[in-house]
Amino acid sequence: xxxxxxxxxxxxxxxxxxxxxxxxxxxxxxxxxxxxxxxxxxxxxxxxxxxxxxxxxxxxxxxxxxxxxxxxxxxxxxxxxxxxxxxxxxxxxxxxxxxxxxxxxxxxxxxxxxxxxxxxxxxxxxxxxxxxxxxxxxxxxxxxxxxxxxxxxxxxxxxxxxxxxxxxxxxxxxxxxxxxxxxxxxxxxxxxxxxxxxxxxxxxxxxxxxxxxxxxxxxxxxxxxxxxxxxxxxxxxxxxxxxxxxxxxxxxxxxxxxxxxxxxxxxxxxxxxxxxxxxxxxxxxxxxxxxxxxxxxxxxxxxxxxxxxxxxxxxxxxxxxxxxxxxxxxxxxxxxxxxxxxxxxxxxxxxxxxxxxxxxxxxxxxxxxxxxxxxxxxxxxxxxxxxxxxxxxxxxxxxxxxxxxxxxxxxxxxxxxxxxxxxxxxxxxxxxxxxxxxxxxxxxxxxxxxxxxxxxxxxxxxxxxxxxxxxxxxxxxxxx
Amino acid sequence: xxxxxxxxxxxxxxxxxxxxxxxxxxxxxxxxxxxxxxxxxxxxxxxxxxxxxxxxxxxxxxxxxxxxxxxxxxxxxxxxxxxxxxxxxxxxxxxxxxxxxxxxxxxxxxxxxxxxxxxxxxxxxxxxxxxxxxxxxxxxxxxxxxxxxxxxxxxxxxxxxxxxxxxxxxxxxxxxxxxxx
Numbered sequence: 001x002x003x004x005x006x007x008x009x010x011x012x013x014x015x016x017x018x019x020x021x022x023x024x025x026x027x028x029x030x031x032x033x034x035x036x037x038x039x040x041x042x043x044x045x046x047x048x049x050x051x052x053x054x055x056x057x058x059x060x061x062x063x064x065x066x067x068x069x070x071x072x073x074x075x076x077x078x079x080x081x082x083x084x085x086x087x088x089x090x091x092x093x094x095x096x097x098x099x100x101x102x103x104x105x106x107x108x109x110x111x112x113x114x115x116x117x118x119x120x121x122x123x124x125x126x127x128x129x130x131x132x133x134x135x136x137x138x139x140x141x142x143x144x145x146x147x148x149x150x151x152x153x154x155x156x157x158x159x160x161x162x163x164x165x166x167x168x169x170x171x172x173x174x175x176x177x178x179x180x181x182x183x184x185x186x187x188x189x190x191x192x193x194x195x196x197x198x199x200x201x202x203x204x205x206x207x208x209x210x211x212x213x214x215x216x217x218x219x220x221x222x223x224x225x226x227x228x229x230x231x232x233x234x235x236x237x238x239x240x241x242x243x244x245x246x247x248x249x250x251x252x253x254x255x256x257x258x259x260x261x262x263x264x265x266x267x268x269x270x271x272x273x274x275x276x277x278x279x280x281x282x283x284x285x286x287x288x289x290x291x292x293x294x295x296x297x298x299x300x301x302x303x304x305x306x307x308x309x310x311x312x313x314x315x316x317x318x319x320x321x322x323x324x325x326x327x328x329x330x331x332x333x334x335x336x337x338x339x340x341x342x343x344x345x346x347x348x349x350x351x352x353x354x355x356x357x358x359x360x361x362x363x364x365x366x367x368x369x370x371x372x373x374x375x376x377x378x379x380x381x382x383x384x385x386x387x388x389x390x391x392x393x394x395x396x397x398x399x400x401x402x403x404x405x406x407x408x409x410x411x412x413x414x415x416x417x418x419x420x421x422x423x424x425x426x427x428x429x430x431x432x433x434x435x436x437x438x439x440x441x442x443x444x445x446x447x448x449x450x451x452x453x454x455x456x457x458x459x460x461x462x463x464x465x466x467x468x469x470x471x472x473x474x475x476x477x478x479x480x
Numbered sequence: 481x482x483x484x485x486x487x488x489x490x491x492x493x494x495x496x497x498x499x500x501x502x503x504x505x506x507x508x509x510x511x512x513x514x515x516x517x518x519x520x521x522x523x524x525x526x527x528x529x530x531x532x533x534x535x536x537x538x539x540x541x542x543x544x545x546x547x548x549x550x551x552x553x554x555x556x557x558x559x560x561x562x563x564x565x566x567x568x569x570x571x572x573x574x575x576x577x578x579x580x581x582x583x584x585x586x587x588x589x590x591x592x593x594x595x596x597x598x599x600x601x602x603x604x605x606x607x608x609x610x611x612x613x614x615x616x617x618x619x620x621x622x623x624x625x626x627x628x629x630x631x632x633x634x635x636x637x638x639x640x641x642x643x644x645x646x647x648x649x650x651x652x653x654x655x656x657x658x659x660x661x
Contacts, residue, residue, distance in 0.1 A: 072508075142516060142660065147519035214565065
């Protein structure tokens with residue numbers, strides 16, 4: 001049952017809610033080839049690597065900073081209406097988010113150039129991401145309505161949501177400039193399957209005492225929802241060709257975009273290293289199946305108003321239809337199919353790391369083909385048994401940038417095992433402890449990572465859950 | 481390779497088994513009640529005393545107004561209860577009777593509200609008419625397609641009120657509760 005609940009919780013969290021997940025455990029964990037995905041300038045030492053298709057990198061994240069599944073669905077005998085009101089409706093604010101990111105790498109590989117200082121990587125992954133902020137005033141309108149709320153202004157800007165499903169193909173170059181500096185860059189082609197965003201809404205809905213009639217209702221709206229691909233997928237679903245449509249749109253039959261990642265690693269001293277990366281600086285041009293919906297204007301109505309003296313000559317007209325027409329003219333609901341551009345949620349990572357303890361790998365007398373730093377060009381860097389440091393993560397979001405700070409400790413056990421423990425503080429949690437394990441069994445590389453481990457005693461009560469795992473074949477090209 | 485597969489399975493299995501969850505009951509969602517109440521003005525009618533004086537006979541104003549708001553399928557399906565609030569203000573020098581009739585599409589009278597007002601000076605008359613479990617049948621509201629307004633002058637056609645802009649004014653608003661879930 002526990003297993004069922006766990007899986008169900010993950011599913012629920014995934015459905016909660018654009019953001020990409022903070023991969024703080026994977027970052028700078030350079031024993032793992034996929035660390036290139038979060039810093040193309042990471043120090044690599046592989047001759048080549050190949051990710052096992054569909055298993056080389058899977059990560060999922062679901063989170064809400066202010067409410068958990070358990071808050072609402074715990075079987076505690078409390079009326080759900082009371083729980084919803086006390087734990088969601090009256091507590092959540094438009095800054096609280098519900099978000100989800102799922103990435104599945106289906107192709108991943110890399111190889112060293114004839115110039116041993118240059119390493120090329122390539123791959124492809126599918127990504128679904130979504131972020132929705134709590135639409136507070138909309139929620140009040142839906143659950144309570146506007147009755148008895150004279151003077152209260154409902155903020156229509158509370159609606160902010162963004163999401164996309166896309167296929168990403170990438171090719172990167174990683175170059176060791178000298179003994180201290182490694183840089184990297186990666187180009188990306190985005191093939192958008194579907195996209196939706198409604199992030200720039202403004203306006204209010206307000207009832208006040210009327211001038212003529214009892215109540216005056218003012219609607220001031222500037223709302224916009226942009227979508228792409230939804231209609232095509234819906235039509236394909238109706239004609240039972242959804243799979244083909246998704247594949248077609250994933251393989252450049254949908255919306256296209258370009259982007260790049262940059263990164264570096266720099267050794268300040270023998271044991272102190274700084275790194276940084278900027279990911280997903282890019283855009284997608286939505287032109288294949290765009291559809292936008294807008295509601296824009298300002299109107300104040302007090303119902304049907306008839307001044308018999310003023311309207312004496314036209315009392316037979318349809319006052320109701322006139323009122324409807326007047327509202328529709330002042331606040332027109334419009335749809336259009338103009339193409340639009342969306343920007344990717346750009347992420348920034350930075351870290352400082354200090355190594356200590358005994359050296360591992362290079363200096364020892366192992367005979368296996370599994371030593372970090374064994375095939376990179378130039379002078380090899382010594383790896384140490386322990387590392388600790390701090391990381392910074394930032395991402396641009398519809399309501400401004402968001403940040404997470406991570407402290408980490410890495411322990412290497414020979415060339416076979418490495419563990420990385422992290423403690424992360426962000427808006428989701430102040431008790432986020434994560435653990436990652438990398439196992440190198442000959443050429444086979446396996447890694448598993450999960451964070452917010454303290455929440456695993458009651459996964460339903462957590463605000464945040466994420467996991468990553470992957471399987472690779474790695475070669476260092478020669479035995480030492 | 482086989483060992484790795486086994487180790488992988490064991491690790492993932494451990495993670496899953498070690499995780500716990502308090503008992504959750506997702507069926508509670510069926511008990512979640514979403515029944516908001518919305519409020520807005522319906523109609524406002526003003527008939528000036530100068531106009532009343534010009535019309536001979538008792539019945540100085542009769543008009544059928546199309547009113548499709550209550551016939552919207554979303555509304556008729558979801559409405560649980562409602563209150564129509566009327567406010568009548570008479571600043572004319574005559575006693576006035578206002579008759580409101582709710583008509584269906586075939587112009588059958590479904591319901592009638594009658595308001596009698598003394599000549600000015602008189603207080604504003606306010607009346608709340610409930611529909612639903614504690615009031616009149618909601619079917620009246622659901623079937624209403626037109627509203628017939630009749631105003632009857634129970635006084636003379638010559639007197640004039642000393643008040644500024646004398647008129648009979650009918651204001652109204654509606655508050656309806658909808659069952660969305």
